[in-house]
Amino acid sequence: MNWKTGVRTGARLFFLVLLGASAARAESGLWQDPEWTRLLHYKKGKSDAKPGGFFLTPEGNADPRAEFEAMKRALKDETPDPSPPGGDPSGPEPLRCRFPARTRWLADHLGLDAGTLLAPCRRFAYWSGLMRAEGVALVFASAYLNNPSSMFGHTFLRIERAGPDRLLDNTLNFAAETGDQSGMLFAVKGLAGLYPGKYTAAPYYMKVAEYGSIEFRDLWEYRLALKPEEVRALIEHAWELGQAEFPYYFFSKNCSYQLMPALEAAAPRLSLFPGSPPVVGPVDTLLAVVNAPGVVRERIYRPSHATILRERRASMSPAERRAAKEYADGRPDGGDALTEGMTPPRRAVVLDAAQELLLYRHGFNPEVSDSVRRIERPILLRRGRLDAPSMDLPPPSWAAAPEEGHLRRRLRVGAGVRRGGPFGEIGWRPGLHALADRGPGYLPGNAIESFSWRVRYDGPAERFYVRDLRVLEILSLTAFEDWTRKPSWALGTGLDTAFETGREPWDALIYDGFLVSGLTAGDAGGGAMAAVLGGGEFAVGAPLRGGGRLGAGIRLESVFNFGALRAVVRGGLSGYFLGDRRPSHRVGTVLNYALNRDRSIRAGFEMRGPHREGSLSFIFHH
Numbered sequence: 340m341n342w343k344t345g346v347r348t349g350a351r352l353f354f355l356v357l358l359g360a361s362a363a364r365a366e367s368g369l370w371q372d373p374e375w376t377r378l379l380h381y382k383k384g385k386s387d388a389k390p391g392g393f394f395l396t397p398e399g400n401a402d403p404r405a406e407f408e409a410m411k412r413a414l415k416d417e418t419p420d421p422s423p424p425g426g427d428p429s430g431p432e433p434l435r436c437r438f439p440a441r442t443r444w445l446a447d448h449l450g451l452d453a454g455t456l457l458a459p460c461r462r463f464a465y466w467s468g469l470m471r472a473e474g475v476a477l478v479f480a481s482a483y484l485n486n487p488s489s490m491f492g493h494t495f496l497r498i499e500r501a502g503p504d505r506l507l508d509n510t511l512n513f514a515a516e517t518g519d520q521s522g523m524l525f526a527v528k529g530l531a532g533l534y535p536g537k538y539t540a541a542p543y544y545m546k547v548a549e550y551g552s553i554e555f556r557d558l559w560e561y562r563l564a565l566k567p568e569e570v571r572a573l574i575e576h577a578w579e580l581g582q583a584e585f586p587y588y589f590f591s592k593n594c595s596y597q598l599m600p601a602l603e604a605a606a607p608r609l610s611l612f613p614g615s616p617p618v619v620g621p622v623d624t625l626l627a628v629v630n631a632p633g634v635v636r637e638r639i640y641r642p643s644h645a646t647i648l649r650e651r652r653a654s655m656s657p658a659e660r661r662a663a664k665e666y667a668d669g670r671p672d673g674g675d676a677l678t679e680g681m682t683p684p685r686r687a688v689v690l691d692a693a694q695e696l697l698l699y700r701h702g703f704n705p706e707v708s709d710s711v712r713r714i715e716r717p718i719l720l721r722r723g724r725l726d727a728p729s730m731d732l733p734p735p736s737w738a739a740a741p742e743e744g745h746l747r748r749r750l751r752v753g754a755g756v757r758r759g760g761p762f763g764e765i766g767w768r769p770g771l772h773a774l775a776d777r778g779p780g781y782l783p784g785n786a787i788e789s790f791s792w793r794v795r796y797d798g799p800a801e802r803f804y805v806r807d808l809r810v811l812e813i814l815s816l817t818a819f820e821d822w823t824r825k826p827s828w829a830l831g832t833g834l835d836t837a838f839e840t841g842r843e844p845w846d847a848l849i850y851d852g853f854l855v856s857g858l859t860a861g862d863a864g865g866g867a868m869a870a871v872l873g874g875g876e877f878a879v880g881a882p883l884r885g886g887g888r889l890g891a892g893i894r895l896e897s898v899f900n901f902g903a904l905r906a907v908v909r910g911g912l913s914g915y916f917l918g919d920r921r922p923s924h925r926v927g928t929v930l931n932y933a934l935n936r937d938r939s940i941r942a943g944f945e946m947r948g949p950h951r952e953g954s955l956s957f958i959f960h961h
Contacts, residue, residue: 369448370407377604378441378576379403380583382615387592387600389535392582395434410441411449414456436460437582440575440604463578470509470540472574473567474499477598477635478510479559479625479741480550481782490787490813491771492621492741493550494595496602497543497560498574505560508543511577513597515587529589536587536597538580547641553702555645559740561628562637565606573605591617595624602628609634618769620747629742640734645823648699650732651692652822659689664822666693667700671717687727693718696822737783737864744780745937745960747771751793753941753956759799759843764806764954766793774814774898775907775941776958777933784816784827784859784868784898797845804845809833816870816896819858827870828856829896839923839948840882849880855894869897876913883919890915892923905931923948937961 369375379399380387386400394400395409419431435442439457446453457463476497482490495512499505515534528534550556565573585597596619599612611627612619629635642650652660662677666689674693678686694715701711747770754763768791772781793806810833817825832852836844855874861867872894879887892913899906907929914922927945934940937960944953 369445370404372448374444374604374607375407376403377600377607378444378579379406380585380600380604382600387585387597388583389585391584392437393579393584395438407445410435410438410445413438414442414445414449414451417459430461432459432462436463438579439463440572440579443572443575463575466578467574470498470574471500472498472509472570473501475563475565475570475573475602477561477563477625477628478546479561479621481557481559481741482785482787483550483554483556494598494621494624495546496573496598498540498577499562506544506547510541510543510546511538511573511580511598511601512541512546513538513585513594513601515589515593529587532586532588532592534587536585536592536594538577538583538597538601540577540581551641551643552698555643557643557646557738558641560639560641561625561635562639563602563628563634564636569606573601576601576604591615591619593619595619595621599624599627620770622741622744622747622771626742626746638740640738640740642732642734642738644695644699646735646738647732648692648695648822650735651688651695651730652820654730654732655688655692659685659692660822662689663692663696666690666718667696667714669714671721675721683725683727684730687722687725688730690718690722690725691729694722699823735864737778739779741780743936744772745777748961749773749776749791750959750961751941751956752959753954755943755952755954757952758950759797761798763796763798764793764956766791766806768792773812774896775905775929775931776960777903777931777936777939778900778905783862783864784814784818786812786814788812795844800843800845802845805834805836805848806844807833807835809835814896816859816868816898818861818868826856827859827872828854829872829894830854837878837880837882838950839921839925841949842882847882849878849882851876851878853877853892853894855892857894867897867899869895871895878919884921885918888915888918888920890917890920903933905933907931931958 381403388394388400390397390400394406395413396402396405399406399409413433413435416435417433420434420437435456436459439460442456443453446456476499478495478497480493482492495510497505498509498511500508513536515529515536517534547558550558580601585592587593592615596612603609603611609631611631612624655663658677659681662674665671665673665677674689678689681689697711697715697718701707749768751764751766754761756762768788770789771787772785773788774786788809789811790809791812792808794803795806796803809831812831814829816827819825819827830853833850834848835851837847837849838844840847853874853876855872857870857872859868859870861869873891875891877887877889890913892911895908895910897908909928910926912922912924925945925947927943929941929943931939931941939958941956941958942954943956945951
């Protein structure tokens, strides 16, 4: 070998050494790659997942490097998994089959063939074949005030199968496993993260039945523009998440928050929800997805059966409504008499509404009683004889998409005058919606606020004081009619200023609570509604004689919409039979003018016992 050949050989060896060293350095740093830590659901140096089946090592939720090295070893290890998730009816599989997304990612970065490594994973291949995933949608379920964990709405993912029927799709849902617990223990454990949260898959038609037919919640579907390889990665990661357990926090790391890391792990190009905010609502994560450029390709509204029933009723004449009720009450002869002379299309409207009303009363369940079937059969027979299609109902005028509503948090800054002089005021609320707030994007007549507070500065006295701090306020107004017969109700608890005692406001702070129910009249779409509610109330505090009071009262709640202007009128009269028995009366009105989605000017007047005040505030939703 001459000297030139030796030089060339030495150069090649030197280049190979450099290349190998470079590859080794690159491989050694892969455990720090954001894509790897996303697969482990790391935030702020630690995984949100608890130690256990989601990791190969005991320290995997706090040491991404140890988990990386264990996963790298698993790529070469053909030893059967000693405890595969869900058992192993198809025979032994390597340990890496628990983690198809991590296997593929690591294989791609190490120059290995992912298909060969995943070939023994028969159980995952079978499950993935059942999913037949071709697309993904984010689904928002509207608020459900009868369930504390769903009062602010709910989100989940729909995994779209091949084919046009979306009801045959599957879903990926994150929820707390609460068992049958309720009450104070339910609240404490939910706030402290003591419930386990888990991802589960279920057919979409079951979710539609649960939300649309049982809880009567409208669904908004947002089809996502994910690439085919990102859809595949989500399915692989969903298989891994089936073994994971997360602490569930009602106000932060909840059903909506945990969907974002799953999407980001499948599509690393997305950065939807960085960080871990102390309060996260379903609308927050929905806005993160909607506002991400090019992520949402289509939005679809799926009304609940209750919404469909209300819209059918609104489209009918009084005679048609009476006829539908006759059929639904099991009096087909009475319905026939009322529909005599109607055109076939209008009779079809009546019979369709009658069946909807019957199922609304008894539940949208195929296992209904024989007595219900006896009522339904004459309706179906008459409907089958009509050569008329069912009427297509347009979306309700009030059904604005949730992202069109104002933002969750609210800051208010204002000033006013009371008997005694002027005052300045600042207030804040973490969520969600008040009756006086701009309405689109929220259910008409519904309001829910938590931990709202106001602090005032009294000019003449030159001192600050707490005007109120309300832990929770809920109002549910539903226009009462003879079909659904749904009552309205309200509850609230927290600190408030008892102006009716006649004391200075900084010496009149009490803790109170109330629970009332009653009836509402007006437009079901929320154009104008007025309710009379009655129930019990209590209060404790030094400003009250005897330190407290217990009694009952009547409340008036009303709202009127005039485009950008919204007027709320309230009143109340209370009497007490224990403690401080001085009666209390109050009247107030609020005028809110929306400048845009998140900015308003608000004027208010309140009379409470001897107290009178007027105020003007600027509202900033953020």
